Amino acid sequence: MTQIKATNVVWHEGHVERAGREKLLGQKGCTIWLTGLPSSGKSTIGFSLEHALIQQGRMAYVLDGDNIRHGLNKNLGFSAEDRTENIRRIGEVAKLFADAGVITITSFVSPYRADRDLVRKLHDEGKPAIPFIEVFVDTPVEECEKRDPKGLYKKARAGEIKNFTGISDPYEGPLKPELVLKTADCKLEECVSTLAAFLETCGVLSA
Amino acid sequence: MTQIKATNVVWHEGHVERAGREKLLGQKGCTIWLTGLPSSGKSTIGFSLEHALIQQGRMAYVLDGDNIRHGLNKNLGFSAEDRTENIRRIGEVAKLFADAGVITITSFVSPYRADRDLVRKLHDEGKPAIPFIEVFVDTPVEECEKRDPKGLYKKARAGEIKNFTGISDPYEGPLKPELVLKTADCKLEECVSTLAAFLETCGVLSA
Numbered sequence: 001m002t003q004i005k006a007t008n009v010v011w012h013e014g015h016v017e018r019a020g021r022e023k024l025l026g027q028k029g030c031t032i033w034l035t036g037l038p039s040s041g042k043s044t045i046g047f048s049l050e051h052a053l054i055q056q057g058r059m060a061y062v063l064d065g066d067n068i069r070h071g072l073n074k075n076l077g078f079s080a081e082d083r084t085e086n087i088r089r090i091g092e093v094a095k096l097f098a099d100a101g102v103i104t105i106t107s108f109v110s111p112y113r114a115d116r117d118l119v120r121k122l123h124d125e126g127k128p129a130i131p132f133i134e135v136f137v138d139t140p141v142e143e144c145e146k147r148d149p150k151g152l153y154k155k156a157r158a159g160e161i162k163n164f165t166g167i168s169d170p171y172e173g174p175l176k177p178e179l180v181l182k183t184a185d186c187k188l189e190e191c192v193s194t195l196a197a198f199l200e201t202c203g204v205l206s207a
Numbered sequence: 208m209t210q211i212k213a214t215n216v217v218w219h220e221g222h223v224e225r226a227g228r229e230k231l232l233g234q235k236g237c238t239i240w241l242t243g244l245p246s247s248g249k250s251t252i253g254f255s256l257e258h259a260l261i262q263q264g265r266m267a268y269v270l271d272g273d274n275i276r277h278g279l280n281k282n283l284g285f286s287a288e289d290r291t292e293n294i295r296r297i298g299e300v301a302k303l304f305a306d307a308g309v310i311t312i313t314s315f316v317s318p319y320r321a322d323r324d325l326v327r328k329l330h331d332e333g334k335p336a337i338p339f340i341e342v343f344v345d346t347p348v349e350e351c352e353k354r355d356p357k358g359l360y361k362k363a364r365a366g367e368i369k370n371f372t373g374i375s376d377p378y379e380g381p382l383k384p385e386l387v388l389k390t391a392d393c394k395l396e397e398c399v400s401t402l403a404a405f406l407e408t409c410g411v412l413s414a
Contacts, residue, residue, distance in 0.1 A: 015254050016261050021268075024261060047222050054223050054231060059266065061228075061307040071329070072299040075292075085282075092279040093300055100268040102307065122278070 018128075021101035022207040025059050029098035029130060030204045031123060032195070035110045035174060036137030037166045038152055039144040041183040041191070045137060046107040048192045053103055058205070061097060063090060064107040078163060084115050091119030098123070098130045103204065111165045113172040131204055135195065136177040141166045143184045178202075225335075228308035229414040232266050236305035236337060237411045238330060239402070242317045242381060243344030244373045245359055246351040248390040248398070252344060253314040255399045260310055265412070268304060270297060271314040285370060291322050298326030305330070305337045310411065318372045320379040338411055342402065343384040348373045350391045385409075 022028050032049070034042040046062050053060040073089055076082040087110050097104040110116050116134065123132035144166060145153040156164035163169045179198050181191045199205055229235050239256070241249040253269045260267040280296055283289040294317050304311040317323050323341065330339035351373060352360040363371035370376040386405050388398045406412055 016257050016267075020261060021266070024264060024266070050223055054227060057231060059228070059232070059308075060223075061303075063303070067303060067306070071302065072296060089279060089296075093303065095278065096268075096270070096274060096300065097304070097307070099274070100304070100309065101266075102309075 018099055018101065019207075025101045026207050027058055027101065027103060028204040028207060029101040030103055030133060030199075031094040031098045031119075031130065032103065032105045032133045032135060032199075033094070033110070033116065033119065034105065034107045034135050034137055035116060035177075036139060037141055037144045037171055038109055038164070039147045039149060040137045040139035041181075041188070042107040042109075042137045044188060045135075045181065045183075045191050045195065046105045048188060049195055050105055052192060052196060058103055059101065060103040060105060062105045062107060063094060063097070068093075068108075083112070087112075087115040088118060091122050094119070095122050095126065095130060099126065103199070109165050109171070111169065111171045113174070116174065131202065133179065133198070133202070134174050134177040135179045135181060136174045137183060138173070138180050139183045225306055225308065226414075232308045233414050234265055234308065234310060235411040235414060236308040237310055237340060237406075238301040238305045238326075238337065239310065239312045239340045239342060239406075240301070240317070240323065240326065241312065241314045241342050241344055242323060242384075243346060244348055244351045244378055245316055245371070246354045246356060247344040247346035248388075248395070249314040249316075249344045251395060252342075252388065252390075252398050252402065253312045255395060256402055257312055259399060259403060265310055266308065267310040267312060269312045269314060270301060270304070275300075275315075290319070294319075294322040295325060298329050301326070302329050302333065302337060306333065310406070316372050316378070318376065318378045320381070323381065338409065340386065340405070340409070341381050341384040342386045342388060343381045344390060345380070345387050346390045 018029060034046055036042050043064055050060045050062050068090060073086050076086050090106060090108060094104045094106050120132045123130040148154060152161060155161045156167040165171050181194060183191060225236060241253055243249050250271055257267045257269050275297060280293050283293050297313060297315060301311045301313050327339045330337040355361060359368060362368045363374040372378050386402065388401060390398060
């Protein structure tokens, strides 16, 4: 039985705490949750921030529709129930990435306040709590519709897409977001700089 | 419209490829998939490997029952359908972590060959393909039952747990695993060293 006991000891010793990984990476794991209307600029901001952070030697990763909807959540549709489960799963995965020490950036419309609040709660329950930075990409619907790079607003207006957030489905803006970015008033570079400065201030760029 | 066009350009420039993150981390993202009977030693090996890698300055992370079953997969039970969905989701999350450049270690019984093969396929479909290292923790059921740190085999024998892998549910061993670790014949340190040496040989410890 000696070997087994020894094994158990090593197991406990082997458990790396979040702080250990953060020390290695020289940063704190966190989730930057971008929320806003379709075409509001979430992904543009998210990928630009990732790019800037990686160039500074930071470990960052973006979760967005491309790597989630076609993978983990490909068995979910757009019913109210599935939308909630979609956000819940993304929230749990973001929490895992943040627990690993990664500056995790999520880019999803996430229109419902209750769903986002649930994700915040998941992060608060981390031991210790994981920083959750809710960023409202606050672009007026008229501006989003003018941009419409994928032609989705056009289809929604034509009735080809039902339950389209901003047109036929509600968007519930955050009440107390950590940050608001107004992309109609600020250039992309300014939005990304503001976000990077916020990360600096809230202490996630050092371990 | 100038700003919008510029925004689109930055978006594409901003997309960080996996190779960029790997260069930053000095390693290749991969998934080390530990499979074996309950109490075969998967988690002990997984956490010890994570510990050893972090000490070497490597970015590693373990996905196991503790951080998955109570979070992402807490809405899944133990029916055949749910077991398959459990492994599918874990496979997708492991793929995301590996895509982020992390040496990802998963520790789940994952008894069905078809489920593990699906996860391998997901990794093969990565662009480029993501290394998937299936490690069979090959401990005889008699030895697992003797260890039984959580008393699960005892409960399974008493009929208190139904569909318990190794007792009342089948375990389908891998046909072509990348590595086999026989914990009844080797000490934990030897198992972990063998695994670390394999990672060295297959090139994931450099970018």
